[in-house]
Amino acid sequence: MVIDIDRLPKDGLTLNRNFEFPSLDLVDEDAAFLEPVRAEVTIRRVGEEVWIKGRVKTRLSFVCSRCLASFELPVDSRFDLVYMPEDVHELKEELDDEDMDTLFFQGHEIDLREVILEQLNLTIPPKPLCSFSCEGICAVCGKVRKDGECGCQVKDLDPRLDQLKIFMKDKR
Numbered sequence: 001m002v003i004d005i006d007r008l009p010k011d012g013l014t015l016n017r018n019f020e021f022p023s024l025d026l027v028d029e030d031a032a033f034l035e036p037v038r039a040e041v042t043i044r045r046v047g048e049e050v051w052i053k054g055r056v057k058t059r060l061s062f063v064c065s066r067c068l069a070s071f072e073l074p075v076d077s078r079f080d081l082v083y084m085p086e087d088v089h090e091l092k093e094e095l096d097d098e099d100m101d102t103l104f105f106q107g108h109e110i111d112l113r114e115v116i117l118e119q120l121n122l123t124i125p126p127k128p129l130c131s132f133s134c135e136g137i138c139a140v141c142g143k144v145r146k147d148g149e150c151g152c153q154v155k156d157l158d159p160r161l162d163q164l165k166i167f168m169k170d171k172r
Ligand SMILES: [Zn+2]
Pocket: 064, 065, 066, 067, 068, 069, 129, 130, 131, 134, 135, 136
């Protein structure tokens, strides 16, 4: 869905619609969409800039990075963005680091689909966990700890070793 910024109404354009994306578009390769993305977006031209404000809602499934169980997570995220025309960017090549967050559009168009997908991907945790206290799997037998005691004797009581195990597993 491409927005022609030259045709935006003076008071801006408000859209309320669903977007469907293939799960492959998510930054986490194990994540999947469980429903379409509902987006409410207002796009307004303010001088040279384009302001995009909105909200995205959906439900995603993830694979826990510790115990490998699938779990669902609702997403409800608001965003408030300012896009500047790319040609202005070229003139200001020597901007300092503070401006690194500035977003740009090329020509006279903004692809709203891309904006929404990007905002959604920003909400995805780098290491999803089924719960903050997920204990992962038993280091001896590989059983998922939350499914019950396996009875294995884990002798290394040094907590630093546990941390190391979690780290090694996360690295896989
Ligand atoms: Zn887990």
